[in-house]
Amino acid sequence: MDATAGPTKRLFFEDVGILEFEARVVDRREWEGHPAVVLDRTAFYAESGGQPWDLGSLGGVRVLKVVEDDGVLLHVLERPLAADDVKGAVDGARRLDHMQQHSGQHVLSQAFLEVLNGETRSFHMGESSSTLEIGIAATSDDSLERVERRAAAVVFQDRPVKTYFVEPERIGEVPLRRPPKVEGTIRVVEIEDFDYSACGGTHVRRTGEIGLIKITRMEKIRGQLRFEFLCGGRALADYQRKHRIVRDLAARFNAADHDIAAAVDKWGSELKTARKALRAADEKAAALEARDLAAQARGPVISRVFTDRTPEAVRALALSLIRNGDFIVLLACRSEARSHIFLARSESLATDLRALVPVLGPIVQGKGGGSPGLVEIAGDRNADLEAALARAQEFLGR
């Protein structure tokens, strides 16, 4: 490092409200192909402790990323910065969002500890949600709601959040929730009479700023539980989105919010009943049609290609037809993806229809099989089914 570079003064340690500042460029470097500068002072937070970096601009140039490289705070820029004295501006909306998520995490971690004796093992803040790993093997909705209520109470009480540095010899006097990860002087984030954490992140000044804290997902991982949670603006956006979904579903099912699940279940069982009735009607129709077709038949072979029927309906018709006389039935249809051929014969006939599989298979580019009296072949959707059935008749010598 340049001798003049020195450690960058971090303005967010003094006041997270500082979003605009003036600074001097003390070093110029490169980071992953982008120009980067070191400043004598900055309000930009670098990625650290599970919290992502701030965004904004320096001297009108967009800041892409802020990283700490071997103790040096690098502002990674979109393009080179010519000036030595620059004005910096931190994206305030992103800063507030990060403060809400990070302070919210401290509150939630302490609430997990108090309510479920669950220790925080790790924390990660993502672009859309954050995760917390808690050292408990199982829990329930009721328990999680108790944790949320405890966290909410601390928010509603609007407790002061203080940050300060503590010398190594006095660390023992601070009732930290977790032992510090770093040696030497540590920074403490204190939520009055509730939580003491060693942390370098940007935090709200009072818990009221956090807004709602809501757990949205839970999964088992490494024998413990990982929770996704949202705070403040993110929780509001999530509630708005979910409220719309619930309202729309309630309108579609003509039900009250709390009755939607029951309405969906009712719908499902009605659908099941309707499907059963439809199947019975299909079978009845097939039986009637089979009787007509059998009466009109001018020989022992009945052959037909259908364009508007399901394979199930055609199969049912074939089975019904062979019970209406001594017939060999060759029926075909197309479904969305495949073509289907059903070959069936009456019990009284001896023909082994399986002999037709190798004859028709190549014509429809498909495969099939079955018993001597009933064969099904599925082939390419665009196969020439008329040609296949004509070939089958020829093969049967009729």
Ligand SMILES: [Zn+2]
């Ligand atoms: Zn923290």
